[in-house]
Amino acid sequence: MNLSYRPLLLGISVLAFSAAVLAGGNHYFAPVADPVVLEECGSCHMAYAPSMLPARSWKRMMGDLGKHFGDDASVDTQTAARIERYLVANAADTGGRQYAGKLLRGVAPDNAPLRITELPKWLREHREVSAREWRHKEVRGKANCVACHSEAARGYYDD
Amino acid sequence: MSRFNIKTLGVVALILSTPVAAGPRDALLTQYAAAAKVATPAFSGFSAARGKTLHSQNFAGGKADTPACGSCHGNDPRAAGRTRSGKAIEAMAVSATPTRYLDPAKVEKWFRRNCNEVLGRACTPREKGDWLTYMTQL
Numbered sequence: 001m002n003l004s005y006r007p008l009l010l011g012i013s014v015l016a017f018s019a020a021v022l023a024g025g026n027h028y029f030a031p032v033a034d035p036v037v038l039e040e041c042g043s044c045h046m047a048y049a050p051s052m053l054p055a056r057s058w059k060r061m062m063g064d065l066g067k068h069f070g071d072d073a074s075v076d077t078q079t080a081a082r083i084e085r086y087l088v089a090n091a092a093d094t095g096g097r098q099y100a101g102k103l104l105r106g107v108a109p110d111n112a113p114l115r116i117t118e119l120p121k122w123l124r125e126h127r128e129v130s131a132r133e134w135r136h137k138e139v140r141g142k143a144n145c146v147a148c149h150s151e152a153a154r155g156y157y158d159d
Numbered sequence: 160m161s162r163f164n165i166k167t168l169g170v171v172a173l174i175l176s177t178p179v180a181a182g183p184r185d186a187l188l189t190q191y192a193a194a195a196k197v198a199t200p201a202f203s204g205f206s207a208a209r210g211k212t213l214h215s216q217n218f219a220g221g222k223a224d225t226p227a228c229g230s231c232h233g234n235d236p237r238a239a240g241r242t243r244s245g246k247a248i249e250a251m252a253v254s255a256t257p258t259r260y261l262d263p264a265k266v267e268k269w270f271r272r273n274c275n276e277v278l279g280r281a282c283t284p285r286e287k288g289d290w291l292t293y294m295t296q297l
Contacts, residue, residue, distance in 0.1 A: 045244040070222075071243075072272045140245035147245060 027158040029099045034086045040075055041083065046146050046153055048116060050087045051096025054104060056112040058087035069114075099155075117142040183261045184253075188291060194284035202285065210293025213286055220279030228277055228290075236297055252297040260291065 092100035106120035
């Protein structure tokens with residue numbers, strides 16, 4: 001990259017960042033900042049942003065890590081308590097509300113979905129992605145956000 | 160202040176230059192060897208060749224979509240692997256990823272999960288030692 005463009009690009013991304021925040025955070029989902037959560041919830045797939053599911057979903061998921069989508073993701077009780085505290089505090093309907101935007105729209109309050117990829121709003125955002133693209137060998141499924149959103153680990157999904 | 164720094168530096172240099180960095184791996188192998196000897200008194204040491212077989216062999220007891228360690232880690236442990244959901248896994252061979260197997264709790268956690276996934280049971284201390292020996296010698 002030509003060095004002289006850098007400050008300009010930086011300025012633009014700062015602008016884009018603040019615009020996204022002002023617009024209700026549609027484009028930025030604060031990534032996991034807790035090192036234990038990053039390690040324990042980021043080894044099989046990216047560590048999903050806590051603001052993408054409501055607190056009740058995280059509680060439900062943490063209650064059965066031994067049978068986690070067919071995998072054993074269990075950790076010791078102390079670690080589990082720490083992870084749950086973090087996820088619940090930063091969820092889409094608690095501390096992470098400013099990032100979640102409209103992601104919970106259409107989710108009944110007594111429903112605790114375990115998948116981000118089954119939220120009505122998520123499905124709408126992805127309705128133009130074809131079945132073939134989901135099966136592409138570099139993608140392998142909807143849960144692999146990073147395959148399409150290269151900046152997902154930093155919280156950006158608008159590319 | 161500066162004297163303290165020099166001292167600290169000296170200590171750090173000493174730690175780095177001695178094989179202390181491999182300490183946790185050696186301790187794990189020693190622990191697995193002791194347990195293997197209890198299980199089989201005739202146990203005479205770990206084998207990287209047996210570890211290699213364990214790594215690439217297809218088992219029938221575990222999950223159908225992950226019959227081998229190589230299903231996620233790849234058959235060549237010096238290259239990166241991939242999880243079922245598509246995330247890259249750093250190479251398992253210590254020569255390729257020197258930070259591997261330094262946290263015994265992490266090693267034990269993944270042996271527990273992955274052996275169950277692939278073999279449908281826990282790995283024996285000898286299997287763990289063989290596999291780890293293969294990964295450290297590769």
